[in-house]
Amino acid sequence: MKALNKRLAIIIHDISMSLLAWQLAWLVRFNFSVPQTEWEFSLSGLIYIVAIQGAVNHYFRLYRGIWRFSSLLDLRNIALASFVGMLCAACAVFRLDLIPRSIFILYPLFLMFLLGGTRLAYRFYKDGSSKLTTLQHQTAVLLIGAGSAGEMLVRDMLRSGQYLPVGFIRRYMVFV
Numbered sequence: 001m002k003a004l005n006k007r008l009a010i011i012i013h014d015i016s017m018s019l020l021a022w023q024l025a026w027l028v029r030f031n032f033s034v035p036q037t038e039w040e041f042s043l044s045g046l047i048y049i050v051a052i053q054g055a056v057n058h059y060f061r062l063y064r065g066i067w068r069f070s071s072l073l074d075l076r077n078i079a080l081a082s083f084v085g086m087l088c089a090a091c092a093v094f095r096l097d098l099i100p101r102s103i104f105i106l107y108p109l110f111l112m113f114l115l116g117g118t119r120l121a122y123r124f125y126k127d128g129s130s131k132l133t134t135l136q137h138q139t140a141v142l143l144i145g146a147g148s149a150g151e152m153l154v155r156d157m158l159r160s161g162q163y164l165p166v167g168f169i170r171r172y173m174v175f176v
Contacts, residue, residue, distance in 0.1 A: 017114040029102045049089055053089065056085040057081050060084075062081055079108075085108075085111070127158070137162075140163075141163045142166060
């Protein structure tokens with residue numbers, strides 16, 4: 001039940017950010033003084049943006065990840081979902097001549113910033129708060145081997161909070 005509530009919260013967050021990014025794109029496009037006819041057109045497109053962007057986000061599996069472990073792959077998926085969602089919405093629902101071209105650029109940029117920024121901020125918050133509470137109870141560790149496996153081991157050690165990696169030994173050279 002707890003996982004379902006978290007996933008529902010993520011879906012609601014992403015839908016809210018899609019709405020916000022759409023409105024921000026229109027506001028920025030018209031220098032925060034949107035003409036009434038343009039504003040009505042923007043508002044009438046909200047339901048389509050939410051439905052299409054939600055489906056695209058689901059296709060790119062944005063709802064499966066855990067925010068605490070967000071990575072560059074998640075950011076790549078957010079970027080792809082943002083641009084694909086805008087293209088699908090424009091092609092499926094709207095006439096291309098009714099949407100200002102700058103919206104095609106602004107909406108995905110705002111959406112990437114809002115979706116990716118919140119995920120990374122949450123990750124930094126969680127990683128930082130766990131480090132502050134466990135720093136004094138950690139055992140210092142010197143790792144032998146500095147390849148990709150060593151990097152993964154360091155990440156796991158930092159997440160667990162039991163050990164504090166202080167350096168690597170690689171081919172008779174010490175990196176601290």
